[in-house]
Structures are given as structure tokens and as C-alpha cells.
Amino acid sequence: MRRLCLIAIAALTLVASARADGPPRIVGHRGLLRHAPENTLAGFGACMNLRLGFELDIRRSKDGVLVVLHDADLKRTTGVAGRVSDFTLADLRKLDTGRWFDPAFKGERLPTLDEVFKLLKERGHPDTLVALDIKVDDDTLTGEVVALAKKHGVLPNVVCIGLAIDDPEVRAKLRAADAKTPVAVLANQPEHLAKALAEKNADWIYVRFVPTADQAKQIHGMGKRVFLSGKLVAGNEPETWRRAADVGVDALLTDYPLECQQAFRATK
Numbered sequence: 001m002r003r004l005c006l007i008a009i010a011a012l013t014l015v016a017s018a019r020a021d022g023p024p025r026i027v028g029h030r031g032l033l034r035h036a037p038e039n040t041l042a043g044f045g046a047c048m049n050l051r052l053g054f055e056l057d058i059r060r061s062k063d064g065v066l067v068v069l070h071d072a073d074l075k076r077t078t079g080v081a082g083r084v085s086d087f088t089l090a091d092l093r094k095l096d097t098g099r100w101f102d103p104a105f106k107g108e109r110l111p112t113l114d115e116v117f118k119l120l121k122e123r124g125h126p127d128t129l130v131a132l133d134i135k136v137d138d139d140t141l142t143g144e145v146v147a148l149a150k151k152h153g154v155l156p157n158v159v160c161i162g163l164a165i166d167d168p169e170v171r172a173k174l175r176a177a178d179a180k181t182p183v184a185v186l187a188n189q190p191e192h193l194a195k196a197l198a199e200k201n202a203d204w205i206y207v208r209f210v211p212t213a214d215q216a217k218q219i220h221g222m223g224k225r226v227f228l229s230g231k232l233v234a235g236n237e238p239e240t241w242r243r244a245a246d247v248g249v250d251a252l253l254t255d256y257p258l259e260c261q262q263a264f265r266a267t268k
Helices: 002-021 041-049 089-093 113-123 141-151 168-177 190-197 213-221 238-247 257-266
Strands: 025-028 053-060 066-068 130-134 158-162 184-187 204-207 225-228 251-254
Touching (some): 041 053, 053 113, 066 113, 158 168, 213 238
Parallel strands (some): 025 053, 025 251, 130 158
């Protein structure tokens, strides 16, 4: 029994110290959205080439395929009116998701989640972090997400956000699909931290405030990690990014991943 306790303590110590080797992992919101069309293989591939993580949005087509698109409606990024759930995958494949952003990306197609995970397996790196914003849920979606990640061997590279951060049933279904599925739970304010830490079906704490060093240490001491999101870091906020690094945040989500990367380099 004593030996098992020592092993458990050592494991928690390893998690708690994992962030000490470098700055937070940078996650580009919807990919590299200021430089490439959002939620496309072009944008995700660029992130991986630059050693950045990325966030994506999961929806389902009319014929049941998991696809990657932020809006429920197709108009903004394809020019075609209609809900993604009313189009089959074959119909979605006919739409151009790159030309709206820049003619150079003409012909870019809406990707499936399977294709994104395949690309991650082929071109990702061991520390590439992909935040899965689950936009919709049904009886099988969470299980399919986990199965696809396992199919390509990338389950350790993802963290489930979106509906998962708020809905305990979604978190439970993700963990039922595989107990090792990385899942986040929301702590919107510091006073919500204790409740989030008690969530058994989450190993990431999704915060919209910059925690103190003591709070980050507390999170790490519980064997969990810190994912920082929201207005404080979404914009071009080098001072906030550096503060997040100083206190021990593990990952942050921003619309300015390249600038964030440069800010961290400048502190070396």
C-alpha cells in the first residue's frame, strides 16, 4: 500500500512539474484564422508547421458525418445559405470554404473530423494540442469523437471543450467512451475553482481569468492542467500572455498565435 501511495505521489508531482520546462502551449483559435481560412486543413497544417496547436469546431452533417465548422449556418464561410445539418457530406464537399477569405485559398473544402485527425497524426508533433469545441451533441457524437481520435492515435493530443466545459453529462459520456479522454471543465471565476477541481470527469480546468501562481500550483497539485481562454488572451495581449506563462498556465487559446509565439521567444 505504501509503495502504491508513493507511486501516486510521484505521478502527481510529474504532472505538476510538466509545465516548468517552457511557456504555455499556444492554441490558435479555429487554426490560423488571421492568415488562412478558419477551420480548414490549410490553417491547421500551417499551425502544425509552425509548432502551434489549434482549436476546431465539431458539427454533424445531414448524413451523420462529423465535420469541422464554427457556424451552424454555412453562409459566412461558403456563401451558401443553409444549416450544415441540412446538407449531406457530398453536398458540403461542393462548397468552397477558402475563397471568402482570400482568392489564394480558392478550392479549400470543409474538412471532416476524421481528415483533421489523420493530418494531425501525419504532421503533428508530440506536444501538438488540439482543442475540440463540441458544438452539438446526440446519443453517439461523443463516442464517435473519441473513437476517431483513437483510430489515428491522437487521443493524448486533444482536449474536449465546447459543450463539455459546462455539461456534466457530456463529460461523463466522453469518459465513458475512454477513461483517458482529456476533458476540460469551466471555472469562469476564481470562486468557481474549488467546484471545478472536484469534477472527476475532467483533467483540464478551463479558466477565463489569469490564475495566481498559487492557484495554478493547486490545480497542478490535483493532477490537472490549466487551459486559459477568453477575452483576456484572445486578442494581441503580450503582457497577459507573459503573466500566464509566469504563473504556470499550461495552454492558452488566442486569435494571435504567431504574436504570442514571438512574445514567448522575446522572454528567453
